Amino acid sequence: MIPFNKPYLTGKEMDYMHQAVSSGKISGNGTFTQKCQKFFEERYGFKKALLTTSCTDALEMCAMLANIKQDDEVIVPSYTFVSSALAFVRQGAKIVFAESRIDHPGVDEDKLEALITPKTKAIVPVHYAGVACDMDKIMHLAEKYNLLVIEDAAQAIDSCYKGRSLGSIGHLAAFSFHETKNINSGEGGLLAINDQRFVTRAEIIWEKGTNRAEFFRGEVDKYGWVDVGSSFLPSELTAAYLWAQLENLDDIQKKRIEIWEQYFLGLSDWAQKKGIRLPKIPDYAQNNGHMFYLVCESALQRDHLITHLKNNGVYAVFHYLSLHKSKFYRSRYHGDDLPHADEYTDCLLRLPVFYELTPEEIGFIMNTAKNFPE
Ligand SMILES: *Cc1c(COP(=O)(O)O)cnc(C)c1O
Numbered sequence: 001m002i003p004f005n006k007p008y009l010t011g012k013e014m015d016y017m018h019q020a021v022s023s024g025k026i027s028g029n030g031t032f033t034q035k036c037q038k039f040f041e042e043r044y045g046f047k048k049a050l051l052t053t054s055c056t057d058a059l060e061m062c063a064m065l066a067n068i069k070q071d072d073e074v075i076v077p078s079y080t081f082v083s084s085a086l087a088f089v090r091q092g093a094k095i096v097f098a099e100s101r102i103d104h105p106g107v108d109e110d111k112l113e114a115l116i117t118p119k120t121k122a123i124v125p126v127h128y129a130g131v132a133c134d135m136d137k138i139m140h141l142a143e144k145y146n147l148l149v150i151e152d153a154a155q156a157i158d159s160c161y162k163g164r165s166l167g168s169i170g171h172l173a174a175f176s177f178h179e180t181k182n183i184n185s186g187e188g189g190l191l192a193i194n195d196q197r198f199v200t201r202a203e204i205i206w207e208k209g210t211n212r213a214e215f216f217r218g219e220v221d222k223y224g225w226v227d228v229g230s231s232f233l234p235s236e237l238t239a240a241y242l243w244a245q246l247e248n249l250d251d252i253q254k255k256r257i258e259i260w261e262q263y264f265l266g267l268s269d270w271a272q273k274k275g276i277r278l279p280k281i282p283d284y285a286q287n288n289g290h291m292f293y294l295v296c297e298s299a300l301q302r303d304h305l306i307t308h309l310k311n312n313g314v315y316a317v318f319h320y321l322s323l324h325k326s327k328f329y330r331s332r333y334h335g336d337d338l339p340h341a342d343e344y345t346d347c348l349l350r351l352p353v354f355y356e357l358t359p360e361e362i363g364f365i366m367n368t369a370k371n372f373p374e
Pocket residue numbers: 053054055056057080081083084126152154155175176177178187188189
């Protein structure tokens with residue numbers, strides 16, 4: 001069976017974790033954490049980067065930094081992972097779900113303005129499959145209505161919008177290093193802060209509401225409880241593992257993009273004949289090789305194709321279920337129907353993409369798909 005995903009080990013993970021253990025300092029914010037954070041700040045131009053235990057945690061920090069309160073409204077696409085909305089729901093926000101684009105599962109930027117009310121506090125663009133949302137349009141709305149933009153860049157490591165790194169454009173951004181993402185530490189995440197106003201408070205929220213970070217820099221002479229917060233920082237073991245991945249980021253990215261391109265070239269003619277759509281990368285965006293998906297003609301065709309692939313040894317999977325129809329949120333949702341989000345719920349299928357997938361295996365997966373009788 002070809003799995004859908006296989007986390008890639010670069011070979012140095014155990015060495016670095018061993019180093020962390022031997023150093024005698026394995027709690028958070030040690031040498032490896034700082035190396036990782038510096039790497040992100042320098043490579044992507046974030047004002048400040050803070051490692052977190054997950055992307056979900058980084059989004060929760062965003063909700064706290066944005067001071068989201070009961071009945072504030074936050075605009076989130078319906079076709080996304082639960083965490084994009086959950087982090088704000090925990091603070092009492094009402095989620096206003098937004099529609100996907102007709103040509104891409106990402107949010108339809110042109111339908112956002114109609115969702116803004118005097119209660120709107122933030123917009124959460126999700127760069128689905130690592131493909132940028134049209135950030136100029138979103139940042140323009142944010143300026144016009146004085147809103148915060150929080151990029152859910154969970155899938156968007158090393159990707160760009162008009163040459164600018166994703167995660168560096170919104171006021172805040174969250175990345176994931178879950179084992180299903182391009183680079184991983186099992187569980188893990190990153191908060192990127194681009195607006196200087198949030199830097200000091202983010203460090204405090206990160207360290208259980210204390211000003212510990214300022215204390216260790218010698219900026220205050222004692223540290224204590226100064227704000228809300230939680231324990232959002234990962235241990236040095238996680239950071240050590242992540243560092244091994246970051247050292248190989250260029251190699252990992254190159255490999256994943258090659259896999260993506262092999263699928264795209266190999267499946268184009270077949271897909272067109274079947275009425276199946278392949279991923280679209282707008283001119284302003286870039287492909288980071290996070291995901292290769294197909295959009296089938298119908299739910300039936302999609303489900304049968306998944307079964308056909310599985311029966312032949314290939315594990316392909318569907319993706320999100322529209323959040324506005326979720327068991328948790330549907331009774332709270334009073335907005336419009338979102339037919340495009342529902343279409344991706346029903347018709348989208350993801351093919352295996354992971355570092356160790358060989359050209360032969362990709363050939364086999366594509367031939368198996370092409371033998372699909374429907
Ligand atoms: C993976 C993912 C998350 C959650 O990441 P965790 O690190 O598992 O918390 C959030 N949003 C999107 C879009 C994701 O793909």
